[in-house]
Amino acid sequence: DAGVIQSPRHEVTEMGQEVTLRCKPISGHNSLFWYRQTMMRGLELLIYFNNNVPIDDSGMPEDRFSAKMPNASFSTLKIQPSEPRDSAVYFCASSLLSILASTSSYNEQFFGPGTRLTVL
Amino acid sequence: AQSVSQHNHHVILSEAASLELGCNYSYGGTVNLFWYVQYPGQHLQLLLKYFSGDPLVKGIKGFEAEFIKSKFSFNLRKPSVQWSDTAEYFCAVKKGGKLIFGQGTELSVKP
Numbered sequence: 284d285a286g287v288i289q290s291p292r293h294e295v296t297e298m299g300q301e302v303t304l305r306c307k308p309i310s311g312h313n314s315l316f317w318y319r320q321t322m323m324r325g326l327e328l329l330i331y332f333n334n335n336v337p338i339d340d341s342g343m344p345e346d347r348f349s350a351k352m353p354n355a356s357f358s359t360l361k362i363q364p365s366e367p368r369d370s371a372v373y374f375c376a377s378s379l380l381s382i383l384a385s386t387s388s389y390n391e392q393f394f395g396p397g398t399r400l401t402v403l
Numbered sequence: 404a405q406s407v408s409q410h411n412h413h414v415i416l417s418e419a420a421s422l423e424l425g426c427n428y429s430y431g432g433t434v435n436l437f438w439y440v441q442y443p444g445q446h447l448q449l450l451l452k453y454f455s456g457d458p459l460v461k462g463i464k465g466f467e468a469e470f471i472k473s474k475f476s477f478n479l480r481k482p483s484v485q486w487s488d489t490a491e492y493f494c495a496v497k498k499g500g501k502l503i504f505g506q507g508t509e510l511s512v513k514p
Contacts, residue, residue, distance in 0.1 A: 325506040338500055374446060392502060394447040
């Protein structure tokens with residue numbers, strides 16, 4: 284398995300531009316998570332999906348951020364318009380959510396390599 | 404507020420020294436606990452996890468962690484660190500459907 288795939292790996296853009304980050308989860312996984320990592324705030328969960336449905340978007344900073352998961356194998360995180368304070372590494376992770384909460388294979392998240400975003 | 408706390412922000416050790424990184428959480432009830440490692444320039448990888456049973460959990464690369472319910476702690480240990488252990492270490496608690504991460508501890512091992 285190729286693992287979680289994210290693109291692009293690096294993105295440099297100017298303030299005000301639209302940025303779209305992409306994620307392909309591990310095949311068969313039914314949960315997908317978007318995180319943002321900065322020096323100041325550490326690792327923050329932005330939003331997560333179960334079976335393509337957004338479950339918790341309370342971590343999304345503001346209306347400039349939006350995420351979609353049109354199918355089980357693809358998700359996007361969009362920032363429009365982008366601002367310098369959005370500069371961070373954005374990670375996507377996926378997992379297999381089991382209804383048997385006690386199983387040891389439940390909810391291990393596998394992370395992608397991240398997208399390093401720089402907004403000038 | 405409920406949280407995950409890693410008290411050591413930066414730890415510097417010499418090779419062969421013993422390691423213990425603290426992690427405390429403030430969530431009640433049943434919790435699932437994780438330690439992830441992030442090597443320089445890489446993504447997070449799972450070191451070990453606790454769901455139930457033996458509170459002493461063994462992970463990859465010689466790491467282990469002990470769940471102490473009464474102390475709300477899940478400290479990470481390794482008896483003898485190597486230069487290749489230089490990385491950032493994250494403790495996480497699964498609550499609901501998501502992971503709540505601590506701020507991370509940066510470990511620097513001097514050769």
